[in-house]
Amino acid sequence: MPTPVSIRLQQFGLNTFGISTFILVGVLSVPVVHAQPVEHALVQPPLTLATAVSVAQQNDLWLIGNKHSQDVMEAASVSAGTLPDPKISIAFANMPTNTFDFGQEPMTQFKVGMSQMFPRGESLAIKQRQLRIIGRQFPYQREDRKAKVTVMVSQLWLDVYKAQKSIALIEKDRALFEQLADVAAASYSSAIGKTRQHDIIRAQLEMTRLEDRLTMLLQKQETFRQKLNEWLYEDVKAAASSGIQLSSVLPNIVLLNAELFRSDSGMTASVLFDVLSQHPSIKALEKKVSASRAGVELARQKYKPTWGVNASYAYRDDDAMGNDRADFFSVGVNFDLPIFTDQRQDQQVKAAISKSEAVKIEKGLLIRELKASFETARVQLMRLNERKNLYQMRLLPQVQEQAEASLTAYTNDDGDFSEVVRARIAELNASIDALNIDVDRQKVIARLNYFVVANDSSNPHNNQTVKK
DSSP, rough: OHHHHHHHHHHHTTTHHHHHHHHHHHHHHHHHOOOOOOOHHHHOOBBOOOHHHHHHHHHHHHHHHHHHHHHHHHHHHHHHTTOOOOOEEEEESOOOOOOOTTSTTTEEEEEEEEEEOSTTOOOOOOOHHHHHHHHHHHEOOOOEEEHHHHHHHHHHHHHHHHHHHHHHHHHHHHHHHHHHHHHHHHHHHHHOOOOOOOHHHHHHHOOOOHHHHHHHHHHHHHHHHHHHHHHOOOHHHHHHHOOOBBBBSOBOOOOTGGGOOOOOOOHHHHHHHHHTTTTTHHHHHHHHHHHHHHHHHHHHGGOOOOEEEEEEEEEOOOOTOOOOOOEEEEEEEEEEEOOOTTTTTHHHHHHHHHHHHHHHHHHHHHHHHHHHOOHHHHHHHHHHHHHHHHHHHHHHHHHHHHHHHHHHHHHOOSHHHHHHHHHHHHHHHHHHHHHHHHHHHHHHHHHHHHGGGGGGGGGGSSSSSSOO
16 A cells, blocks of 8 residues: 555656655665663763773772882882891800709809891892882883773773774664665565666665674674773673763874874984883883892802801809809801802802893893884874875765765666665775774874873873864
């Protein structure tokens, strides 16, 4: 039975095929608006990237554990500079075993002694300085950790955002394809237009493919969301039950020290080395190198002797006639004599030197790794900027023009329905590709900011702007 709308259109001289094309033009020219759930917005505000980074850093137990490790080193450095405790000895010497009478024999004594050891050379001061140096690397480690958390959380947040936005784009086009399939079915049933059975099958096939893409994107979204929840929630159950919704706009992460990235050939090796030398991870390794040097000094102190001082007082009782006996006082010095150094001290110094050199090599390897990662990210940003300009200036307008042209040709009975579908699919793919480029740019910028975190005190996520 014809609907009231089709009866009204037929009164204006439009046949069934004309009605279908009229509906088709209206469907493809009017954007589909999806109502957003108001209840969710009232329950929980959208999660911004800056908020996610801040919460993740506050919930990071690694930072708390690192602070405790620093406290351990600071306390150990205090105790390392203290002399060992003196030793007290109390003894009855030369007691006669036949009577155990304290006054029977003149050599029987009650002795009280004390001894104090002094470590080799300047071992205490060097060990104390070494532990203090080790303790100073922990603040740099926490700075590096915060920068890494910023990068990791940013990557996860942007992955969730990309899946969320891709789902929205496909949902929008799915409604269009559903109406396209209805139009094709109406045109085919009228037997007047050029729509054929395989056009209907093609429309249904594209609908199935869109469903599959939605399923894959939903899977990715949930996977990345659960990984993001691990950084945002301390309680595992709370993380599993949370339904966080991200902000609907893509933040524009500010590129720190942008002047370092303007040259197409990259900065000079000396400038890049100076930049990376200020990185917290390198600063932490420099403290480790300094501590290893102190370890070499400490090993060399083993060539010096360990000294000890001891003193004792011996009380004697009066003799059997009541005559007073003199008490005894003793004092002495003891020390070891490190003269067989080939197998001990020499080897210990050699081991300390090798350990120090190994730490220096570790620093060089880290700088090389940071440099390679920096150059990779810099080139990626440069190519993504080129692709972004290409999509905005040429590709997106071209695919949109192609979609409109194919629709115009079809409505004028001079085109193919399959071409309309292909053009719409190409337009959807181009929109998703443009989204991927925008998101990937933000990911690369977040990684690049990690390398210059020590060269700019500002937080890149405190300067977010909304893309138009």
